Amino acid sequence: MEPFLNFSVISDNFTYFMIGRFPHGPLGGVGLTLYLAVVSCILSFFGGMILGLFSISRFPIIRYPALAFINVVRGMPLLMVIFWMYFLLPALFGKVAENNTVIMALTLFTSAYMSRIVVAGIEGIPKGQTEAAISTGLASWQVMLYIVLPQGLRNMIPSFVNQFVSLIKDTSLAFIVGVSELTHVATQINNRTMAFPTEIFIFIAVIYFFLCYAFTSLSRWLEQRLSWSKAI
């Protein structure tokens, strides 16, 4: 009798799950998922920071476009943003690698959400801090850079982590445009072998869980290591 679950399909295709056809072909599987997540994560950190600062700028000409962008993106499903980038970027710039269209989509989408975290973090710093700093003669950009953001960032960390965990999971949507990250690899193997969908999707669920869990643990460790975390 056949065993209820047969995980040999995993061990047979393990390298393919992890890195796709690399190094003889393009990177895929878990490797590509991590690549998409890490690059989008770094870009959307800065994107969110810039959008957030723009959206509370004194100058309407900066503030309103930023707010409009944030609200439009937040009102769209991520899948649609991915399609948009997939068709729009090549139309504008000629040939763009699929990986990059996905990174662009994830970055724009996540930046819009991150910007609200940045604003909340900035607004959470007591007014007295700003008043004390401008009273010593610091210009408002210096107050933001040296006083408000360093304190605000610390308060933003838990929300950032949330957003990045979402981002790791959102990379799975890239499979729709044929980017061979983990979910795409899993559907490929499933289509080829036909008989083991349960095993395959249990396996990638576990992998997503561990990726997210490792990231949460890492950020908790980082948070505790911030030298002045005990100071407040």
Add this chain to the structure above:
Amino acid sequence: MITFTGVHKWFKNLHVLNNINLHVTSGEVLVVCGPSGSGKSTLIRTINQLEPINEGSLVVDGMDLSDKKTDINKLRAEVGFVFQQFNLYPHLSVISNITLAPMKIRNIPKKEAEEQAMLLLTRVGLAEKRDAYPSQLSGGQQQRVAIARALAMKPRIMLFDEPTSALDPEMIGEVLAVMKDLALSGMTMIVVTHEMGFAREVAHRVAFMADGILLEEATPEDFFLRPQHPRAQQFLRQLLTPMQAE
């Protein structure tokens, strides 16, 4: 050094400063007192434009605050401000709290800025706390660091907004001692406070405010012994014998 001429300010419908005329000369120590909500904090916050004025003219150290061309950041660097709630930067050590502004605004090298900061810390009696964080200090110590931070820009004027009101009674003395030392060194100071002992001993002049109006200006002897205005008489009575106040 500081001249208010017909200054008005409103918060919505509330007339917080009503026709203020006041002149403070260089080296003078002025204590401003009055019941809460009388506008005394607002008065000193207008001097470094934490609160803009709506009407009248205010000239500080030769700079006209109603002139749009006045560089407000430059003015603020010349005016030290000490807050009721200290407002030290919690993410920076004591020494960094003090050296930040001189290094970023005056471009003083770190080593030199730290040497100057240590002189100031010694002056306020906290040299051994240079590497501590604000949360590790008592309220009185935090306020003394805040005074050192304000002095680090070598201001020509120091403003104190109820500097001892948030402190436990046993810590008030150490802060007042630092302020007294500063007054004796010839600093121009405006102090909003309820510490009448300090006013009597250190102030050259006392100003009394109520409902946004500057009701009385007098030497400490005259103000405490012969207050003219009924509101001032009532205020002093309540201050001296709070239990019997009606």
